[in-house]
Amino acid sequence: MVRMISSAIPDFAVRLRAAGLRPTRQRVALARVLFEGGDRHVTAEGLHAEVKATSHRVSLATVYNTLNQFRDAGLLREVVVAPGRSYFDTNMSHHHHFFIETDGELHDFPSDKVTVAGLPTPPKGTKLSRVDVIVRVRR
Amino acid sequence: MVRMISSAIPDFAVRLRAAGLRPTRQRVALARVLFEGGDRHVTAEGLHAEVKATSHRVSLATVYNTLNQFRDAGLLREVVVAPGRSYFDTNMSHHHHFFIETDGELHDFPSDKVTVAGLPTPPKGTKLSRVDVIVRVRR
DNA sequence: CAAGCAGATTAGAATTATTCTAAAAGGTGA
DNA sequence: TCACCTTTTAGAATAATTCTAATCTGCTTG
Ligand SMILES: [Mn+2]
Ligand SMILES: [Mn+2]
Ligand SMILES: [Zn+2]
Ligand SMILES: [Zn+2]
Numbered sequence: 001m002v003r004m005i006s007s008a009i010p011d012f013a014v015r016l017r018a019a020g021l022r023p024t025r026q027r028v029a030l031a032r033v034l035f036e037g038g039d040r041h042v043t044a045e046g047l048h049a050e051v052k053a054t055s056h057r058v059s060l061a062t063v064y065n066t067l068n069q070f071r072d073a074g075l076l077r078e079v080v081v082a083p084g085r086s087y088f089d090t091n092m093s094h095h096h097h098f099f100i101e102t103d104g105e106l107h108d109f110p111s112d113k114v115t116v117a118g119l120p121t122p123p124k125g126t127k128l129s130r131v132d133v134i135v136r137v138r139r
Numbered sequence: 140m141v142r143m144i145s146s147a148i149p150d151f152a153v154r155l156r157a158a159g160l161r162p163t164r165q166r167v168a169l170a171r172v173l174f175e176g177g178d179r180h181v182t183a184e185g186l187h188a189e190v191k192a193t194s195h196r197v198s199l200a201t202v203y204n205t206l207n208q209f210r211d212a213g214l215l216r217e218v219v220v221a222p223g224r225s226y227f228d229t230n231m232s233h234h235h236h237f238f239i240e241t242d243g244e245l246h247d248f249p250s251d252k253v254t255v256a257g258l259p260t261p262p263k264g265t266k267l268s269r270v271d272v273i274v275r276v277r278r
Numbered sequence: 279c280a281a282g283c284a285g286a287t288t289a290g291a292a293t294t295a296t297t298c299t300a301a302a303a304g305g306t307g308a
Numbered sequence: 309t310c311a312c313c314t315t316t317t318a319g320a321a322t323a324a325t326t327c328t329a330a331t332c333t334g335c336t337t338g
Contacts, residue, residue, distance in 0.1 A: 022285070022286075022333095022334060022335080023334085024285090024286060024287080024333075024334070025287095025333090025334095026286080026287070027286090043324095044324080044325080045324085057288095058287085058288095059287065059288050059289075060288095060325095061287075061288060061289080061290095061325090061326080061327090062286080062287055062288070064324090064325065064326075065286080065287080065326095078222070080219055080220060080221060080222050081219060082219060083217070083219050083225045083295085083296085084223065084295075084296075084323070084324060085222075085323095085324080086222045086324085086325090098261065098262060100262070100265060101268060107262065109258075109259045113257035113259070114255065114256070114257045114258060115254070115255070115256045115257055116253065116254070116255050116272060117253070117254045117256065118252035118253045118254055119248075119253060119272075119274060120248050120252070122237065122274070122276040123237065123239070123246065123276065125278055126239060126276035126277060126278055127276060127277060128274065128275075128276055129240060129275040129276055129277050130275045131272065131273070131274050131275070132271070132272070132273040132275065133255060133258075133270065133271070133272050134270070134271045134273070135258060135261070135267070135270050136267075136268040136269045136270070136271065137261040137262065137265035137266060137267055137268055138265060138266060138268050139264055139265055161304095161305060161306085161314070161315075162305085163304075163305070163314090163315060163316080164304085164316095165315080165316070166315090182295095183295080183296080184295085197316085197317095198316065198317050198318070199296095199317095200296090200297080200298090200316075200317060200318080200319095201315080201316055201317070203295095203296065203297075204297095204315080204316080222324085222325080223294065223295060223324070223325075224294095224295080225295085225296090
């Protein structure tokens, strides 16, 4: 019987290598938490707590290192909505955010329907990096 | 000769009182730096350096306290664009921002021409606070 | 399947931004 | 002027993040 290769079981080692990162135990453990299951918005502290719960020992420094590397490699984006707290977002599709200020929650909304029209041209000598739309709401 | 009252010389004491804040020396000194001249985006550290240059002694703790109070009183707004750095914005009119990521500069652009259309309704039980549009560019 | 080595992880110290504490000073209404 | 409540302040504390330098580990080579 031929070995089945199921594309439903994502191979994080392969994915990390494709991104130019060595698939170490820690990075694979973090990738699993981050990327299996749906899109997520995590903080470093939160991710650290989660990965510890899977009984993989990963230091907090490594969580920070990894999140920064994943971001630089284009596997994550960083969203800054509140002073002193960064969220890392596994949803790399074009989308925007609701931020519930009263409880610090961040929610996606698709950019399909949203149009941002009439933006001025970027200042001389600069190139566009990203347009963030953050809808702030409170309970 | 009757004393002239020029509306071109803003009376910060009056303005602070109107906002429910006692016009202390420190608050007046900071208000002067912040509000005379055009619109500004300042950090706490930057404002502290500026006010010291006017030979008014104001502690950094007071700069932080004052910026937070001015924001809560509606004299300023806070803009968070990068992790670990808050900008306080004296421009209270409806507008959006360019953020030059490579050198940390924040620039206004008027919201006249900009239309954000098709925003979804806020989640149940929340009310809209503000919509931020941040155009990130790099040199 | 060794080594060998560059790259990764880690504990803990360091840094940065910001807030807190508690004592001294100041603004204001009577 | 006085009393009283508010504000300021130095310095300690906190929180998020980064750095250091020693140890470890994934990968290539022989
Ligand atoms: Mn970072
Ligand atoms: Mn604040
Ligand atoms: Zn998102
Ligand atoms: Zn502005």
